[in-house]
Amino acid sequence: MLRDITIGQHFPGNSPVHRMDPRAKLLLTIGYIVILFVGSNPLGLALSTVFLVVAYTVAQIPLRLITKSLKPIVPILLFTAVLNLFFVPGDAVFTLWVFTVTWQGLYNVMVLTVRIICLIAGTSLLTYTTSPIVLTDALERLLAPLAKLKVPVHELSMMMTIALRFIPTLIEETDKIMSAQKARGAELDTGTLRERVKALIPVLIPLFVSAFRRADELAMAMECRCYHGGEGRTRLRKLQLGGLDFVLTAVCIAVFVLIGFSGTLWGMLPL
Amino acid sequence: MSVIKVEHLTYIYGEGMPDATVALNDVSFEVERGEFLGVIGPTGCGKSTLITHFNGLNRPTKGKLLIDGEDIWAQPKQIRRYRFKVGLVFQYPEYQLFEETVRKDISFGPRNMGLPEEEITQRVEEAARFCGLSPEMLERSPFELSGGQKRRAAIAGVLAMRPEVLVLDEPAAGLDPEGREMILSQVKEYHKQTGATIVLVSHSMEDIAKYADRVLVLQGGEIAMLDTTANIFARADELVALGLSVPEVTKIFLQLRAKGIAIPTDVYTVKYGRDILMDALKRKGGGQHA
Structure with missing residues (x-):
């Protein structure tokens, strides 16, 4: 679904x-x-x-x-x-x-x-x-003049890239957690609105926990590869x-x- | 009577879409009541898809799934009944923990069953004991526990429902040898004490050899083999061809046999192997003395 x-x-x-x-x-x-x-x-x-x-x-x-x-x-x-x-x-x-x-x-x-x-x-x-990556790349280039006004253009576009990249991962994760809670008898798609909102807690909490864990791991992996923001960074694909x-x-x-x-x-x- | 009966089950992901893939193709077999069934197969062979059919998380595209002789999809609204009968422990189950305390988390399943409060307390404590969680751990936050403890708390959450069939997908993945041993021996203990049926999915041939009575080998969404553990591991060549392997001890004995030593092919546990070797040595030793 x-x-x-x-x-x-x-x-x-x-x-x-x-x-x-x-x-x-x-x-x-x-x-x-x-x-x-x-x-x-x-x-x-x-x-x-x-x-x-x-x-x-x-x-x-x-x-x-x-x-x-x-x-x-x-x-x-x-x-x-x-x-x-x-x-x-x-x-x-x-x-x-x-x-x-x-x-x-x-x-x-x-x-x-x-x-x-x-x-x-x-x-x-x-x-x-x-592709989303190319799209944020384009956005970064188009907004580049704003960097002169101290707008963190590169950081914003990196955030966007990461967010887009993790949508499928989080969807998969949500599916898994929902299955696990259903296996313990959770009812996610029946009941009144109030009951349904309450039923989402067992799904949302593990999802947030794992999202934070992933964020931590990703930050670590980026630092291990010496990522330090946009300054002096060159590109693999140059837009021409x-x-x-x-x-x-x-x-x-x-x-x-x-x-x-x-x-x-x-x-x-x-x- | 068999507890789970799979009849011509076919499951297709994204049916009708251009990228539809057949995960299971016309699979039929039975799980006997009270047995310990091992399920092995290379990655992507349909193991996980198969076990999520056992408690109705996936609905067969074609074919039927019977539990205690009842078609579980005869009344889709009643599907939750079978979720309590067939307890499913997913891979990395610790990621499903969500409550403030371990006790509350373990009681999530029994509470969904609508049991009275006393019964819930009793079941939670029993499940915790089974999984080696001390009473003071029950009052702690599940997020404070170590990796192995979290895993055991999550498994306790399923055991507390007292399922007649316990299905585990790689319950020991990513744990150290001690943690592995602990979890699997506890599963075995549950099997012995309650007489529940166990289905264990694993990539570790050692674990399967040690615990399973029968083994189901899946390959490309179809059953490649289904036989007793001894007979399965005697077919080492075929297993290797499927991208699987046999326990180390079996490898050694097959090599010894290839060197012309008269020993059986069905050696798959170290204990049995030792007995056979001692026997062979005794015979040899006895020969010298005579």
Whole structure:
């Protein structure tokens, strides 16, 4: 059950999207998020969706993975959809008891749903095609100027790398501890909310104890290899922008600009 | 009647996913009541997956698991009953300790069984005695104990449920020889005193040879061999081919035999080996005197 988490999962590959510089990918993803909100009109969202489908195809990531990463946010989607459907004032389509469905409501639901799906799918593409280590590396490089302002950029990115690295380990550990306590008759998935929260104590305490132990061991291992922070540290993989990065970035920016102006274009259409 | 009966059990991790792996493939065998069964096999052969089926922590993808002749998954809501009947001690069980005192931790299982307070106290003290924990240790925090003591406290936590079948996954891993000996002899003691069935998973051929009546050898999710301990260790070549080994004493006796000395192939404990050697020497000595 805990193994089914897909958000943030990395799918190794050798497509142009995989090979692209992670800094460019990171910035373009942020750009895409912004543009999703700027171009929140039918034309803009259609273009955003097409862009996404093309990007997934180039990256050779199966589209059905999107449905998997969407699963956890289905409740949020439904909630916003229901709210918008019934509580947006405007011209009524039909009335059901005290609820009135309006054209404006329907329009909002459509825009919101597509936007959230694109948002999740777009950011997922970044993590699908970029390993967490490379991603934090990119983040460190992008934030490097902040080091001049005495922000511990390297330390922060090291913390992030370690945190990401230990998620699967801790999931495995949680699974093991849960099994061990279930073997002693613990009931973890039945009972009232209060009982369930109480039932988690036998799982959480050993988990924390082992997390602290692991932290200790890791710190020791890092010190044994003379780790002393970012100063004077060289890199195994140097990030270097290449021709591919410039071409892909240029194409993406062109599409983003188009989506950005889609609102104006949409207004010009004779509807 | 056998206490655990495994019928055509197949278990697949991540079924329906592209990375599905078959951990157990059509496994069938029986564990007899009151026996001491050893389970050996190379890493990743499905030992741990198999034993987590015994108390219903894993549900078979295909096939059945019967305890006392009842299909444990006939009523999934009742699965906890079998968890008290089949006590499972995981690898490194000390990582499951969580209570403020050792006493409270050991009583976690009995308390989940819904036993009266007096019975719980009695069982906790009995289990602690079995595992060689002194009464003053019961009042200490489990996190203050030494590694070996923690391990014994965790095993006591399972013994306190008085399981009819006790399943242990590498209970002595990572302990010093004295600690190993202590834990395994206590398990043996529990076996003798209560007549409980024991299933011991181990990588140590010495431990299996010393304690088990029968041995199950797993390989690639299938049963490679299932026989008495003597018969299993007589097949040294096959075991080595599976990436396993035989006890040191068996190795020596097989080499002696290869040199043409007439001794049996089923020597797997030092004690038995000594008797055989003494016998052989006596015969030789006797021959000289005559």
